[in-house]
Amino acid sequence: MSRKEGKLFVITGPSGTGKGSICKEILKEIGNEFSVSMTTREAREGEVHGKDYFFVTEEEFRDNIEKGNFLEHASVFEHLYGTPRDMVIKQLERGRNVILDIDVQGALQVKKAMPEAILIFLLPPSLHELRRRLEGRGTDSHDVIELRLSRAVSEIKLIGEYDYYVVNDDIDKALAEVRSIMTAEKCRVPNKVNPIIKQYEQEERGE
Amino acid sequence: MSRKEGKLFVITGPSGTGKGSICKEILKEIGNEFSVSMTTREAREGEVHGKDYFFVTEEEFRDNIEKGNFLEHASVFEHLYGTPRDMVIKQLERGRNVILDIDVQGALQVKKAMPEAILIFLLPPSLHELRRRLEGRGTDSHDVIELRLSRAVSEIKLIGEYDYYVVNDDIDKALAEVRSIMTAEKCRVPNKVNPIIKQYEQEERGE
Numbered sequence: 001m002s003r004k005e006g007k008l009f010v011i012t013g014p015s016g017t018g019k020g021s022i023c024k025e026i027l028k029e030i031g032n033e034f035s036v037s038m039t040t041r042e043a044r045e046g047e048v049h050g051k052d053y054f055f056v057t058e059e060e061f062r063d064n065i066e067k068g069n070f071l072e073h074a075s076v077f078e079h080l081y082g083t084p085r086d087m088v089i090k091q092l093e094r095g096r097n098v099i100l101d102i103d104v105q106g107a108l109q110v111k112k113a114m115p116e117a118i119l120i121f122l123l124p125p126s127l128h129e130l131r132r133r134l135e136g137r138g139t140d141s142h143d144v145i146e147l148r149l150s151r152a153v154s155e156i157k158l159i160g161e162y163d164y165y166v167v168n169d170d171i172d173k174a175l176a177e178v179r180s181i182m183t184a185e186k187c188r189v190p191n192k193v194n195p196i197i198k199q200y201e202q203e204e205r206g207e
Numbered sequence: 208m209s210r211k212e213g214k215l216f217v218i219t220g221p222s223g224t225g226k227g228s229i230c231k232e233i234l235k236e237i238g239n240e241f242s243v244s245m246t247t248r249e250a251r252e253g254e255v256h257g258k259d260y261f262f263v264t265e266e267e268f269r270d271n272i273e274k275g276n277f278l279e280h281a282s283v284f285e286h287l288y289g290t291p292r293d294m295v296i297k298q299l300e301r302g303r304n305v306i307l308d309i310d311v312q313g314a315l316q317v318k319k320a321m322p323e324a325i326l327i328f329l330l331p332p333s334l335h336e337l338r339r340r341l342e343g344r345g346t347d348s349h350d351v352i353e354l355r356l357s358r359a360v361s362e363i364k365l366i367g368e369y370d371y372y373v374v375n376d377d378i379d380k381a382l383a384e385v386r387s388i389m390t391a392e393k394c395r396v397p398n399k400v401n402p403i404i405k406q407y408e409q410e411e412r413g414e
Contacts, residue, residue: 123403150411159400184388
């Protein structure tokens with residue numbers, strides 16, 4: 001049975017819900033590279049062009065936007081970041097699943113550019129727990145944490161645009177659910193069923 | 208996070224693909240009773256009314272058809288069999304998943320009666336293997352086996368009406384895929400997302 005095309009999964013969720021850890025683990029399991037993003041920020045020490053990021057000038061970046069080369073792009077702290085469409089397409093055509101770890105707005109851009117993308121929304125078990133995790137990081141001031149929590153609620157309001165949601169109260173359970181979603185999507189009956197039917201018909205005719 | 212309503216899964220596939228074994232195992236795992244069917248055939252020794260089947264007269268059965276009480280019904284060897292709608296609904300309302308093991312046509316009747324039902328099509332790895340399994344049973348004549356194989360191909364042509372397909376080349380792998388489908392469907396973002404959003408909003412307002 002041929003299930004040739006890979007699928008594009010976008011894992012997203014408010015800051016602090018753990019999408020980074022989940023994506024990293026899943027990517028390790030499926031043995032896939034992260035899709036490499038493009039950015040206008042400068043390379044940090046040790047970062048490699050084409051591996052960590054494609055480092056480009058703002059002019060080059062804007063040229064890529066105009067040509068529709070991004071599945072999504074965003075401005076973060078005055079730098080531009082984007083997901084090149086061709087890299088994703090190439091992997092999918094090779095039959096490999098692609099996992100993107102992007103924010104809530106970016107995920108919706110991807111869905112618009114590729115409606116067949118599968119969006120997974122990672123939820124914190126509660127705001128209380130999300131606050132505890134953000135405080136535990138020790139990197140944000142009280143005000144920034146308040147801002148993140150309030151943004152989390154605005155983002156959660158967009159959950160209706162997503163395909164799946166996973167509550168990350170336990171990382172192993174959350175990982176198991178993400179894996180199940182990926183397996184189930186592999187089992188989804190495709191729009192074009194002829195290749196499936198054909199196989200049995202040919203066998204019936206003795207071909 | 209409340210995920211209150213159960214979901215209805217219909218597992219189907221051509222005769223000999225092993226849907227009986229798969230359903231039995233899944234039902235054991237989720238600790239759920241089979242939904243009890245209604246039939247006009249006579250009870251065999253040891254069969255209990257209300258447990259194995261609801262044994263009714265043809266008049267009673269036809270009365271139930273007229274009242275729209277069945278999710279699906281069919282005539283098999285001059286006897287009528289049907290799946291009572293109210294039993295299924297009751298389980299779903301209790302938050303329990305329901306698994307129905309029915310034939311390809313019956314599954315499509317269920318989808319018509321309850322569009323939210325999730326249909327899983329079990330495929331044989333090949334017609335050759337299906338023939339081997341049917342012959343291995345030793346219960347069918349050569350002609351009956353030919354009939355079953357030809358019917359299998361007609362049934363597979365309806366796969367486009369289904370939500371998922373699972374190739375049963377290895378029972379453990381097939382079971383794992385069915386379990387994944389059930390888990391993924393639990394994670395599906397529901398049509399009504401307000402209960403999810405409300406929980407976080409209330410927490411934000413300190414309620």
